[in-house]
Amino acid sequence: MRSKNPIIEHRDDLVRSLRQKKASQPRTPIPKRLQAITAELEKRLKLTESSDFRRRALTYGRRPAAVFYFHGIADEELVEHGVIEPLSRPTSGRKLDPLSDRRLHALTVEALTALEDVENALVDGQPVLAIDGFRRVYAFHLDQFPVRPIDRVSNESVLKGPQEGFTEQLETNMALLRRYLRSPDLVIRRRQLGRLKRTGVAVAYLKSVANPNLVADIEKRLDAVEALEYDAVASVEQFLEERPYSLLPSMLTTERPDRAAAHLLEGHVVIIQDNMPYAYIAPATYWNLFHSSEDHYQRLPYSWFMRFIRTVAFFLTLLTPGVYIAATNYHVEMIPIDLLMAISGSRETVPFPAVLEVFLMEFSFELIREASVRIPSQIGPTIGIVGALILGQAAVQANIISPIMVIVVAITGLASFTQPDLSFNLALRISRFFFLFAGATLGFLGIALLLAAALAYLVSFKSFGVGFFTPWAPYVPSSHDVFLRRPLPAETTMPKTALPQAETKVDKSRYFALFPRLGARRAAKGRRP
């Protein structure tokens, strides 16, 4: 079994082979006659079989010409009024060329020289103009795919802060990023992956902040994916991460452009993908996964409180079932005697051992959760009633489980919902079963040993070469935005998590001049070699 992603491991070789391949790739030249072009396109794209293919014949000057496009993905009105209608008007020019044709000046026109490019342009929704006698085909950027408008975020909703989320269209998402980060430094580089299903992938970073090595590494990984020519790249995240089997995510997934922009500012790299209303942020540390974007929109004490709750919830999710089992099965004396009597009394009529009981309940909770995601939204509310009633009340009354178990499972479930990141949430939910197992086999000793091993794994886990607990362990300069955060004006240090090129977030000389003593100490530090 390979624990590492082979693409990443061999990325250097793959990139080399990609370059060779690109250099030696055969390209079909475009035939001279219009009929030949049409026939070739129809043969290649099986256009006669597609009913949404449109071919509009027209004349270009005196030559016969044709406009090809797919119905629905090209803006038909603009094709009508911007291409066909102007071309039908007589022109005075003697030598005609669509690139310099006055009638088409309002459009972006691109000349294509290979049939492969023509195909791609067509499926990208661009109408193409083929003219008899030209060895080139002209594509107009008039694509208009049907897309969902920008909508409210569904998974990372906040009470205070921007509400809009990414959509499925890459261009819209790029535009959103540009809107949240209006800086000439923002570089968004787009490419396409997948042989059959061409998926647009864009890499965004701040030129003056992001570490060039990090950007180069991510580009290299994408090159490696490209070199292997997968038929489809459904989720670019899974092609880029190093450890496919690890429970921990290597990248932060967000549907919030503001969050992506905030990470860009700290030197992270954002990867967005077509047909996926998410942005992937690399590298991701525990803190990125643990924080919610609301933490910075809410005022300081409130955000401290929220983070405190979330930290407690983290441990509750992970440990509650395990600790319950450990306490009731191994460390009986640990439970306060009133509670102990109550649990012990109610357990007498229950037919299962406590471990099985917990496991059953946790499992059925996961059932409810999975079902409530898949269930049609019309009958969604019923699932709550079914879950609460059947699994809670009824199971207790039927003496299948003890009442305290409902509380244990409810607390665990509730706590798990507080984790803002989807991947991390799942990782926590899965690993709580390991802790349940450890607690059931050796009590608190098992839990503590597993905790030690898990902690060791966590701190040695690296996402894009960055330790999972940076900037806390290893301790590197940062704005101390970890468990708690500082007041926004005091967040002056650029965290070195993603090893950014930029040093500060603020004009430091002026900022420290506000605090005479601090300024003096800084000056003294600067003087020391």
Place this chain on the structure above:
Amino acid sequence: MRTNTRAPNRWRLVAPLLVLLLQCGCWDKIELEDVAFVTTMGFDRGEIPGHLDVTLEIMNAQKATVALGNATQNEPRATNITLKNTTPLMVKDLANGVITRRINISQVQAFLISEKLARTVDLYSVLASTFRDPEMRRETPIIVTRERAETFIANNVPRFETLIYQFYRYKLNRWRDTGIVPLSNMNDFLRAHAAERPYLFIYATTEHRRPPHQGQNDEVIAGEMEVEGGDPVEMIGAAVVDRGKMIGTLTGEETRLVLLLGAKLRVASYYMIFHDPNDPQFMISTRIKNENPARIRIDTRRDPMTIDVEVPLYVEVLSIPSKIDYVTDLKLQKQLIASIKTQMNEKTEQLVRKAQRQWRIDLFDWERFARRQFWTWDAWQRYDFRRRIPEARVHVRYRIEMLDFGKQLRPDERGVPLRGID
């Protein structure tokens, strides 16, 4: 030396799994309903010398849950098992001859030791055999019962508390403030025993007898209170144990004095009554608070050593049935203060005499204060405080820090002394 190179990949994944797999043990696993929790353990002298009769009181956990229907209505709330002529820990297994579940003594609320056992057998040897067991807890209270512990457990059926553990908890929690019983537990006993100090145990009984004198209030030991009704248990006073054996009892008031003079009664408040100096047939009720512990100065350089104890008291006079105006008349107040001091001194002197002459022990734990004057353990051992304490000169001085008269300004609502009307 930097050879910390890449490890073989497979190990990275296998190692944590290995840890997980090795945990498939479950040796110590118990199911909660499979455990019988012992609330109280009682020790009596067995018929064969060196053996004990051990009584276990086991709670019925189902009585703790309310809404279980009527399946448990007819079950008793606890069951008692007495095993004759055995050792304390053997019973954990032996009791299963007559009971279905695994005996667990981690929730024992109190150890009961009968007076007869305490007077004849070294208590340390009785208790030491239990506290090696990991389920044993050092903070468990120990109570000396006047009758056989077995009888005590059988008789102790409190009126309000369905589950017996609540009884001990509430009871001890209350005594913490008043100090008429010492809060004795295993850890303190072991601590005192190792240092060869005497130790006071809670004294209790369920057998009432006619009190020898009437109107004694708290100057009684358990079983001699003038009381009707309530729970069957009387818990007042202390059993004094020295060198592992019980040597006598203290009344409730004496117990409190011992704790007071040993600076062990921390922030406490309790009621005390004194004879009215101007009309001795009436009693003045007061509430005493001692916010500051007693100050104890011991001079070990003198021979015999001198022990000066200064006890600050905050007295709140609550009722003056004689209706003498102690409230506004400063002269009378002075008399009252002097009288309170005298009465306290009398009681104290009696007690100190009893400790020094009759028992010849350091009843008040003054040893702890004498130790401060020594730098090393050897010097302390050489001094042999235990031998010198009976000859020590003890001066106890009460200091009434404050005299207060509760919520009422005058002893009589009408504002005129009763005597003036006559």
Place this chain on the structure above:
Amino acid sequence: MRFGLSREQPSERGTNPSTDDLIGQRELMAVAFFLLVVKGADSTTTFLLSFGGNAGWLSVFVYFAYMLPFLWLVTRTLAAREGLNLIALSEETFGVPATKAMMSILLVLGFAATILNMRPYAFLLEVMFYAKTPATVIYVLLIATSGYLAYLGLETIGRVASLLLPYALLSFGLLFLGVYDILDYDEIFPFFGRGWPLLTGPLAHLGIVVDMLYLAVFLDRVKGGTRTYWNGMLSGSGIAAVSAAVLLWMYVTAFGYPAASGTLYPFQQLTRLAHFGWYINHVEAAFLGIWVLASVVHFAVYIYTIVYLFQYVVGAGDFFRLIVPTLGILFVAGFYPYRSFILQYTYRAWVVYALTATVFPFVIALAVAVRYRFRRSRGHRRAD
């Protein structure tokens, strides 16, 4: 092969702290803390209480005072040739064969100390919590988990330690809060306990805290060299000394003096006494958790040190190939039957004497030799 940002590809400014396999002052401090503080909560307390009697808590400070000059000596010696660790410096001074011989002795003693230190943990857990679980299984689990940490490297151990340090201190605070009302503060008198043994006992048993000097073996893994080593060790062992002293002080005041020295596993017994208010009592299992975590870190450092020395002595190229044999030896040697606590105590005392008799002379000799060479080379330079 490294991914993403790595040491081989330095960024624009400095190297990547996540992949450089070095530990900084924080990590070193935490490692030193866990290396030493656990000694206040295991069978070592028997030694400490036997030196000082009821002033056993003072003997912790005595140890600290004794160790400071040696720590300073090691730091100064290593500072003379910054960038070398103890082994490299010794090789340069005494030559390779002598160093190898010395390190073999240290390795054997380290092995013995680790085994003698680790086995009681398994027994403790068996006696106090897991009456029916075989101690072997607990021992294996302890070895496996610590071994896993050691296998992930010093960097990981350091980070785990630095993450756990605040929690460990917090749990000490909680423990004190839990028992403060049952402590009898007068038990610490007579103040100097058993008197002179308070000073002479630690001197003879200096080997108990020799771990501090063992850490100098990894000096080249420490960011900032000797300066960080000195600061980290000083702060780490300082906090550890205060914590261990507080622990011992709590044992004496909670159990009383003659009773405390007869109490086996006092930390566990103390956690049993802890209670918060009337209803939250019996919380020892929660303290067991943090204690196990601390012990795992403690032994991870031990195992890492042993493997490191092993690698040097054998001359093995790969660090990780040796970890499995090392764990195997620990496991098998741990089977040596000495069920009796007293016997184990005696063996431990021997190892401690041996450590005292080898490590400290070695350190002094090294310091003298380095100083002499340093002077001579400076003198030569002057002559030129």
